[in-house]
Amino acid sequence: MEINIDEIYEGSPSFQLKLETLQESQKVLKKYITGVVKTATQFIKAAEHLSDIGDKFVNCIFGYRDLIRGELTTQIERKLGEQIMSLGKIIQETNNNRRTSFEQIKILLIDPMNDFVNGDMKDAKLAGKKYEKMTSDLQSSQLRYLGTSIGKKNEQKNEQVCYENEENHLLQRLQLVTKLHAVREKNKFEFVQRMLAVLYSQLSYYHQSYDTLNDFQSEIQDGTVILEKIKGKYNSLKTKETEQIKTLKKRVVHSRKTKSKDKKKLTKTGYLFRKTGGMVKDWVKNFFVIKNSQLYYIKSHKDMEKRGKMSLLLSSVKNSTDLKRRNCFEVFNPTSGKLILQSTNPEETRSWIEVINNNIEKLLNSQQTEKHSKDSIAWNEKTLKTIYDIPGCKKCVDCGCENPDWCSINLGISFCIDCSGAHRSLGIQISKVRSLTLDQLSQDVLELFKSAGNEKINDILESNLNPQLKNLIKPNENDSVEIKSKYIQRKYSKREFIDEKFKKNKEDLNKMLLKAVIASDFNEAHLSLILGANPNWQDSENNNISAAHAVINSDPLILELLIQFDVNVCLLDSFFKMPIHYAIDNSNLILLKKLLSYKKKIYISSPNPKFLNAYQYAKKLKKTQVIQIMKKMIPKKIIKKLINQKHIKQTDEKSITKENNNDENNEDNEDNNGNNENNNENNKDISKDNNNNNNNDSNDSKYIDNDIGDGFEIITIDKNEKEKEKEKEKEKEKENKNKNENND
Template sequence: MKMTVDFEECLKDSPRFRAALEEVEGDVAELELKLDKILFDQTQRSIKAQLQNFVKEDLRKFKDAKKQFEKVSEEKENALVKNAQVQRNKQHEVEEATNILTATRKCFRHIALDYVLQINVLQSKRRSEILKSMLSFMYAHLAFFHQGYDLFSELGPYMKDLGAQLDRLVVDAAKEKREMEQKHSTIQQKDFSSDDSKLEYNVDAANGIVMEGYLFKRASNAFKTWNRRWFSIQNNQLVYQKKFKDNPTVVVEDLRLCTVKHCEDIERRFCFEVVSPTKSCMLQADSEKLRQAWIKAVQTSIATAYREKGDESEKLDKKSSPSTGSLDSANESKDKLLKGESALQRVQCIPGNASCCDCGLADPRWASINLGITLCIECSGIHRSLGVHFSKVRSLTLDTWEPELLKLMCELGNDVINRVYEAKVEKMGIKKPQPGQRQEKEAYIRAKYVERKFVDKYSMSSSPPEQEKKIISKSCEEKRLSISKLGPGDQLRASLQSSVKSNDSGIQQSSDDGRESLPSTVSANSLYEPEGERQDSSVFLDSKHLNPGLQLYRASYEKNLPKMAEALAHGADVNWANSEENKATPLIQAVLGGSLVTCEFLLQNGANVNQRDVQGRGPLHHATVLGHTGQVCLFLKRGANQHATDEEGKDPLSIAVEAANADIVTLLRLARMNEEMRESEGLYGQPGDETYQDIFRDFSQMASNNPEKLNRFQQDSQKF
């Protein structure tokens, strides 16, 4: 059903809505003039009575609704201006202005919805009314001019066809009216008071619009006047316009050259400033939520602009250097891995991933990266509405995929996750929604991932027997104490040898002296061993006897992602700390287990990258001590604090320097230098220098796809 004016758009009161009203009002005025001409023509009296009611009643209702709408629109504009002008230190006036604005907005929405309903009903009804009158007119003439029956009889088939069309139009008009009244009622019953900001801005990804909505802009003239304008972020620019038909005025030509910050040193509330090398623009939102949304949108657009520019430069560099030989081929294979189509092919090869995880639609092109599943476009939209703390959605064809994320997707898959989140679906007699059933899908997906109704909630409250807990805790504590007494270099060797002896990566026997030597690829870089090569977990108890936090803790060391997903589904705290093992977290256990993809899985599900154990060591400390270069790179990218010191006063850089690990020292110094550059230039929230990003991208590639290239330090340690 196509409506003349959209109900949702009228709630935003956008320039599009005002332009649509202007067009409809002109159309109705023209219709009234034409009908008046027919009514006053004495030769058309046979249809006068039929159209008289339409002109007097329906058009009169439209005019009355228009007057009310114009009146309340003016009241809303006055309330907005008054709310913006009130000074922050006059609390009584602030509360009064806020209450008036809330009441005025509520009244505006009711009247605007009534006005739009009246417009749409009028536009739908006029076709049937006029056609009905014309048909009556023709039948009247047929009866009056009986002598001309032969002539008019030729019009019989045509008139019958018009009658059939009229019947269909009447039915369609009645149906459209019911649907519009239902939509009108549904929208009117919604409670927008709790999240009023959603109505104040719009996002149109199809047209490249990141965000748009009304803002007050302070003029650069001597009077510093404030004007309300329609702003939008699009095509790497910040623009505004006074009316919908006006050409946009560019405020910021290139977002990469600007920064955004809160502004609390002026009397007006909810202000923020966009600063570029040539000028600054002071803007004011209608609420604190809107201000935060605009600041976040500008910051995200700045980061996106940097990434897009970097990708374009990389492509130009490849085209301009055709004779780089093997280096080009290596870069080509790296780019191929990151391209969306390659990601789609690799991820869809995983069992169950060829169809949507929730509705079964074939060839899904979207994914939830923290769950490790593939989704159709409709289900992906529902997942986005759940919030990123439940599901983080990414396109398999449009987005660039980091290698650790791609491998994370390949470690899980729809079959694995559905065995956990749909364990009780058949027992409960619930059928999965089919493609196209939007409401059923929303209810099913919310019950599945938010309420977790279909998870088999077996008892996990009983803890392990005390004796076995003490044995496990004592063994781990002895291992930690023996390592902590050594120097950084010796600690690294002892940790690596311990991980080798625990059969994490297998033990190689030297052919000449029979000593245990480190494998060519140690556990930090042997990221995806087959199931049979993973650590023997017989020392751990049956997971059904563990609480979810402890199950997640142990599965993280075992590199068992399905068990980790199961623990999270049962409500495990991703930052659970084991009080019997130095308050180590699952993320620290993942570091000790030597798996990059396990760390990535925990981080994607909200693990705190800076949470430390009782020795003051966080994941970055442990990864540095163990020489896990790939994990160090990952934690730095995810915001790890490299300035944090342990109980001995050592930060990760000092540990890496003492251990003479050149790769990790390079990464830490680059990250520190990039951080200092961004702080000195005021580029907060931006990704940093392109060279810095390229180096970290290369390390991520090697850690995931060529771990042997990061094995130089471990191989050198065998010589001593």
């Protein structure tokens, strides 16, 4: 089992598996050699059991031949195996004629094999232990170095120690493999050579066995030639070791000083540190692989299962700036979630990001060439015409490339495929990327585009860009993806090019958004969101209302804008009302439908007994049209749950009021008479809530989500709130008892 230099350098799990196999084979080899030596010693000491011990000795030889049979791959080595078989047979024949040669056996066989075991094999074993220790030291130094905050005094020292340990670890790995190979190759001739020497001694001691041994003499001569050739292979291995050490040293230095060419590369392997989840956050070193447009990792050579598989289609990757650790990057996938990884140097980080982006671009390009249905093509052509008619949208908003076919549905801008990767890496909280040719944009999104567009957005985000330097700073369509990505990061994430008049603190932006929504000012609302306003901020000075509450009396297009920025439509204000309650108050059927279809969440319980869920609230106000819409859009089983809503202090599930029972019976009768449209409305695929709750939310609006199917989720109060309510009730009961006792 040969291990080449590339495997040694990479140190992959497959290499570790081969290394462990070599080490295990050495253990077994030592066992057999020790058996041979032991039986030979017994052969000397126990002459009376000579024949029996001799048979064991021969069996050990045959066992040894079976052991190395798989390693004898060449014709010369197979002849060596045949000689071992013949050797055993001759010893078996001459076993009873060797009583006077016991001392010679010790000198010619036992001592050299002991030297081999205690010398070469022991050295290989010690090298293995040293390699294990250096592996542990390397990982510790890497963790210590990577965990050192940037700018600390001991940063350079830890870095130097880390790099020295890496180089020493690599050299020790090579030495270990070399020693194991040396033991294996030397073993092929050492044992046979000693046995041949014993046979030479037998010729002089046992004349009566001369004929038998004489027949084997030609084979002995052939074996000598074979041994010389195998010895030559062993000697060349030692020469190659020196050359490989020099090559590896140059390779280590070269890999740290030069940039790898990953512009077109689609595959990559290597060790990365992975941030684990759970209660205790930790960093674990795993072997990661990018292959067939998938990212996965392997725990170790003992567990080769492909774990954490993540399709790179619709994924995004970016440098992580939120962590204080160096060389970190994030990979996000809507299905698999977020993966935070760390490499050992900046060049490796850049290389991983480059390869991931190459795969994403390839997948998107391949999908773009697929055939679409006639209806889809017609729709997309209409969409493109609508977008291109908006001022500035016929060219990429960032590099000016003609006919862009990608867009951001929350920013209302269009861009080319090169810039789409950079926008995807910004994260959906900044830019929601969609394809103008692969995705079908809703009419509401198109209306949002008409109110935004490339020119308007650039007037904001490039408002402070010096016209004289604009051509030098802003990329053009011929610039590399890397240049475009850096510019897009500066423009959208860091907002480096906006005018001073747009720069506001977070609280002012939040108030600006709320004020704009109340005034139905789309442009001002969009501006505040682009600049970083929180769509879920609640005004504690104004009854805890949020933008979603205020939009009820505003333009429906502003609600679409808030939706594209992931607004939470389930926040409660100081009156225990959600936005849907105000839509019911105003009989705003358009916004009611949009709210029901957007998140499909129903707030079913509250610690306040005055709270009514949306359906109960509509029943109380006798909003007939609202009730009909809700019955069409909400499944029947959920309507029943809404009718039977109980508050936190009503712990007995059987204590449902007669009024609720009557309502349920009435609703059953109404549903049986018609309304079979429910199923058609309820099978729409609605995206799940991102749960972007603001820290300013009151305690009354805390909740947990329970998926009950049909795309709907019932939102209930948090357990801690329930326990608080129970404690308050117990305290009131105690106070009442004390009052009664005092009155008595």
